Amino acid sequence: MIEEKFDAIVVGAGPSGNAAAYTMAKEGLKVLQLERGEYPGSKNVQGAILYADALEKIIPDFREDAPLERHVIEQRLWTMDDTSYVGMHYRSDDFNEERPNRYTIIRAQFDKWFSGKVREAGVVLLCETTVTELLRDTQGRVIGVRTDREGGTAFADVVILGEGVNGLVGQRSGLRPELKPETVALAVKEMHFLPREVIESRFNLKGNEGAVIEAMGTITDGMTGTGFIYTNQESISIGIGCIVSDFAESGRTPYGLLEAFKRHPSVRPLLEGSECKEYAAHLIPEGGYNAMPELFGDGWIVVGDAGQFVNAVHREGSNLAMTTGRVAGETVVWLKRRREVASKANLAEYQRRLEATFVMKDLKKYRRIPDFLHRNKQFFGVYPKLLSAAAQTWFRVDGVDKRAKEKQIFQSFREGRTLPGLIGDALKLARSWR
C-alpha cells in the first residue's frame, strides 16, 4: 500500500477540529481528519450553548440547516444557598433578532451537522480511528500520525491537534504535561425531557425562545464550581461541575451534587414530571491562560480544549475552540500559499493571529481568576449564604424597622467574613478581574 501524504491531518472532529478542517479544505487543501468516536459528536459533551459569532465566521449561513434548539433571550444568574436563590435576570426582546446571538444546541446532533459540512468541503474523515502517536523525522519535526488501525500511518505537512481536554496524543508525544487536577473541572449533566409547552410555560417562553440559568453557591458544597440549566426545544439540560482537586479533597461525588441540585426547592419545580433520558460527564479545562501549554511547534498546532482554550468565568469554550480551529486553519493555508514549511518559527504566526482575537485577549484578562477562585472558596459558600440572608431580612416584613434591618445585614457580613476579610476580598476580586 502506498502511504498517503496530506497537506494537513486534523486530530479530532469536535468544534476546533471541524473548524480547522473546514477552513483548510475550503481553500483546497488535502485534509485528513481522524476521530476516535463512532461518529463526530459521539464523544462530545457540552451544556450546550452555541455562540453564533464564532460559527458565522466559518459558515456564515449556518442558521439555514444547523440543528439549533432555542435562541437565548433570557440569561439568569443565580447565587444559591440551600433554600433560596438571589438572582439577576436579563431578558430582552432585542435577542429575538433575525440572526440571534446565542442558541442552545444538542451536541450529538450539532456535531453531526458540522461534520457533514466538513466532509462536503472535501475532508477525508475517518471515524473509530484513534491516533496513538505523532510521527517525527530525525530532526524531531512532526511529519504524521500513527493510528490504531492496521497499516495505520498517515503523513502530512502539519498536524493540527484538536483532540480535546484530555489531550492524550500531545501528552504521550511530550508536547505538554499531564493535566493538573486543579486546572480541570469535572462536570456532569442530564437531559430531562418535557413537552415543549411545559418548558415554555415554566420558563415564560414562546416559539423558539430559550432561557438559561447559570448558578453558583452552596450547590457546590464549598467547592469551586457552577451549575447550569438550559432549555432545549423538548428537553432541559441540567448539570453541575467542580474543580477535580476539590472533588478529590472533599470526597463528594459529582452525581451526588447533581442530585442535590435537582432537589433544590428552586430547581425541582422546573424539572417536575420530566424524564431523564441521558446522563453524561466530561472534563473542562479551566486553568485559563496560565495553564496554557505550548500551542505550536515543528509541524504541529494545538486548538480547542487541548490548548486550554476555555473562558470559565463566561462559560465560553466551543466558540474559542471554533475560533482557534479557524485561525489555525487559516495559518496553514497562508503558509501553503507562500510555499513555506510548517516550522516552529513559521507557525508562530498562529499565536500572533490569536493574540489579535478575543480568545487571547479574554484569557489574558482573566488569567488570575482560576487561581483566585480556587483559593477563595468563600465566594461559593459564605457569600451566597450572606447574600440570601440579607435578602430575606430585607424583604421579610415583620415589624422590625428598616434601620435595624440594615444594621443586622451589615453585622451579618462582618461576622461572616470580618471587615478586613470583606475589604480584602473586594480588592482581590477587583485585582483578578482587571
Added chain:
Amino acid sequence: MHIVVCMKQVPDSAQIRVHPVTNTIMRQGVPTIINPYDLFALEEALRLRDRLGGEVTVLTMGPPMAEDSLRKALTFGADRAVLLTDRAFAGSDTLATSFALAAALDKVGREFGVPPIVFTGKQTIDGDTAQVGPGIAKRLGLNQLTYVARIADLDPAAGTITVERRAEGGLQVLQTRLPVLITMLEGVNEIRRGGLDDAYRAARAQVVRWSAADAGITDLASCGLKGSPTIVKKVFAPQGRAEQVRQVPTIDRSADELAADVMAAIFQTQPALEEDLLRFAAGQ
C-alpha cells in the same frame, strides 16, 4: 467469487420505546445501527472472499440516510455498496421488501457478476420476522440455508456448499448446490476492524444508488405500501407488570443503612415476609 450481503439499517431497538398515549414507535433521537445479525453475515462473506478471492457487495434498501450503514460496511472491508432507495419502497412489508431486493440482486448480478452466494442475517431486530431472506431465495430460485452456524465446506469448482445449521434438538449438516442464500446465526464470528486502507476506501467510495427504475423495477404495485398485504392493526407497549420498581436513594448512605432501606422497602409491600422473618428470628 462475488458475494452479496443484504443488510438493513435499523433503529437501535435497545433504545426504542412506544409512546404511552399514541402507541406509535418513538424513533426520534434513537440511533441507527447495522442490524447486528447482518454483521455475522458480512464477516462470514469477508472471510470467504479473503480465502477464495473475489468481491463482497453490500446491498440495502432504505432511506438515503441508510448510506451511513453501507459506508460503515465498507470500513469493515466490503468492496462495494449499493443503496436501493426510492419513495416507492416506503412502507414495504417483508413481501414487498423481498420483491425489491430480489430485483436489485438481479441487477447486481448483471452489473457486477452473478453471486453464487447471497448472505443475510437470520432476521432483523426491528421486524424479527426472518422472512426476507427466504423470500429472496424463493423469488430468485436460490437454494436456501437458514440459521447457519458454520460454513463447513465450500467447493466452488463442484458448485457445492456444506453448512452446519442449528435446529431444534441439534445441529444439522446440510449440503446443497450453489447458488445459495444463507441466513447467518448470531455469535458465530466477530466482525473485523478494517485497516486504514479500508477506512480510506470507505470515506471516498461512491455508494451506488439505485431508484426503483434504476433497478429495473416496473411493477410498482408490488412495491412499498401498495405491494404490502400485511396490515399493522395495532401497536402497543407491553403492559407493565403489576409489581412496582422502587428506587432506594443511595446518596450519603452507609452500607448498613442502605441494607435497612432496602429491607424496609421490601417489607412495605410484603408485610407477611417481615412477620415470617421475625418469627424465624424469634426461633418459632
